[in-house]
Amino acid sequence: MSAVIDHHHADHAHGPAKGLMRWVLTTNHKDIGSMYLWFSFIMFLAGGSMAMVIRAELFQPGLQLVQPEFFNQMTTTHGLIMVFGAVMPAFVGLANWMIPLMVGAPDMALPRMNNFSFWLLPMAFGLLLSTLFMEGGGPNFGWTFYAPLSTTYAPPSVTFFIFAIHLAGISSIMGAINIIATILNLRAPGMTLMKMPLFVWTWLITAFLLIAVMPVLAGVVTMMLMDIHFGTSFFNAAGGGDPVMFQHIFWFFGHPEVYIMILPAFGAVSQIIPTFSRKPLFGYTSMVYATAAIAFLSFIVWAHHMFTVGIPITGELFFMYATMLIAVPTGVKVFNWVSTMFRGALTFETPMLFAIAFVILFTIGGFSGLMLAIAPADFQYHDTYFVVAHFHYVLVPGAIFGIFASAYYWLPKWTGHMYDETLGKTHFWMSFIGMNLAFFPMHFVGLAGMPRRIPDYNIMFANFNMVSSIGAFMFGATQLLFLFIVIKCIKGGPKAAANPWEGAEGLEWTVPSPAPYHTFTTPPEVK
């Protein structure tokens, strides 16, 4: 730490500082947003490589490449990294970049804490990844780390896994507090709550979910730590505890968590579809209420992940019906997106392609979710590849496509250049075909009974698994093209106007492209 910067002399500098220390010491929401996005992409490639190992092993039945112990570590860290390292930071990055621009704020409400939130992430994931090289290997109990697999039978590195989760959780809570304070306190005069862009609305609700459930995750991993090292028996029936209790507490966090990963994507798509339909969003108010309804319901459906562990029939019924209720506000949203496009002057630039694919494929994931919500049917589906197909359909063309759509949509604002449209469309189609090839066959093998998290399988599943693997390799390789497109866009390309999209509305399009280092130091007036 030799570069100690004097705060009072560096005050009110208009441009960014030079060199590496710009990024380490920054308080600028755009710098921090960019770091979040790059970090997320690095994690996306890391978690993706693990997925490639998994798919390579599953290319054919029988053990080919890796040992089962290592396979377990791959499925576990793939899940953990994608959830906590790729998807969540990507949305926080988008929030950092866009929310101040969208509400007319000079920066995030608490800029130094903002940088703290970011820099905790490389620490957390450095620690998490380092467990793979420790004695006994990394976490091998699945990303849901059910006790007693994660307590009694866990490798010693689980201690560091627990602390990595703590660090990532602290980062998320601080990030969420910052976002709430920015939205509630820093809106430009005249921007009432019901005039906020939907991306801001969905993030406000997401931030609330984060603050409500990340501490519960911290609590449950702390109980694990105590069970492992300090003799408590929270998850051990021999001492009067209950391993099923782990699942209750975990999923009380875990179910809102899945909405944390999708609500900001809902918001982004609700910005993009109106732009390329050249129509205002259909049913703005109902979108807001639907988002709030989904968030509320997310707290009372957690045990649908646990239909087969032995909960009372009343519980099964309650959680089944409560889960199905979510289809109502989600249906409202899909209806609104489709109605926005209806009779619009549609064009199909890359962001719009990703957004439309989002609507269609997320809906497929939603429908398989409804199937899984049916408690008696879930006894058949539980822990099969059908579940894997379901959550990859909501996360890949849901969360990830939402992130891609946002990236293409706002890249001109970030870089001042237009991205290469042909390459962008290639990226879209390759991703679209690749992910459908990878995940659609999983529905079939799952319904036929192929269990998840097992490195070997019955020979009857061989053809579909080979198709899945080919699709996964295609999807994985295509993401290098995305990296190339982004770098190319940063380096050059046609100049982007302040508003490069014909139909785009909102404060972020009133500032020049690329957005100056400091924007809205004087707040704009919103009519």
Added chain:
Amino acid sequence: MASHETYYVPAQSKWPIIASVGLLLTVFGGGSMINGMSSGEGSVAGKWFLFAGALMMIYMLFGWFSNVVRESDQGLYSPQMDRSFRMGMGWFIFSEVMFFAAFFGALFYVRTFAGPWLGGEGDKGVTNILWPEFQFAWPLMSNPDPKAFPGPAETIGPWQLPLLNTIILITSSVTVTFAHHALRADKRRATKAWLGLTVLLGVIFVVLQALEYQHAYHELGLTLNSGIYGSTFFMLTGFHGAHVTMGTVILAVMLIRITRGHFTPDKHFGFEAASWYWHFVDVVWVGLFIFVYIF
């Protein structure tokens, strides 16, 4: 919202990265020590990492807060900035509430569902086949497997030390409010007296808790290892005690700041945040007293 022009965006700061590295070293060192303890090999490196991390965290907390105090003194913070701080603190306390909710949830779940089922009650009582002799009662004095988890001989009754502690904490919430009123009326001496009394009550509470733990460990056989009763008891009261300790330190810092002439009758958010935190800790204790000690 007319004060946007003056919203203060700080320039670069070294504190976030120091905090991040400090936290990483702390948890890495702590984790190594815990693993060393469990494997019986110990971890010398872990101690040094923990030590270095803790030093960095102390340096960071001191530096970061001094930074904020200095900026506040320079008048850089508008009323709008003040609202950001208030929201930040408020939502932080909400996150703490949810952290305790996880442990309260565990307590209620075991008492209402898992425990009775393990004892053979209800249509999920099949788990009783594991330990057919086991009967569930609360407090759980005899665990399903008494060899692995010997139950406590006795638990701590609510009407002695815990009641005294309840009175102490509730009194301290009142005294901190008196301090606040005195500060607003610009009666600095009264502020100092009431705040000093609050800190003292906080210290007494923590000392009494420590005595109670000693009593539990040495005379009652109530330990972390005595099954789910001990687990929930020590985790809930332990995390609460840690929060009281932290709250006491925060209030003590406020006392030092007041002695040094910080704060004005209408601008003293640092003090208010500390008292919010103190009230929160107090409310958690009331929940603990009712659900852990009495019922």
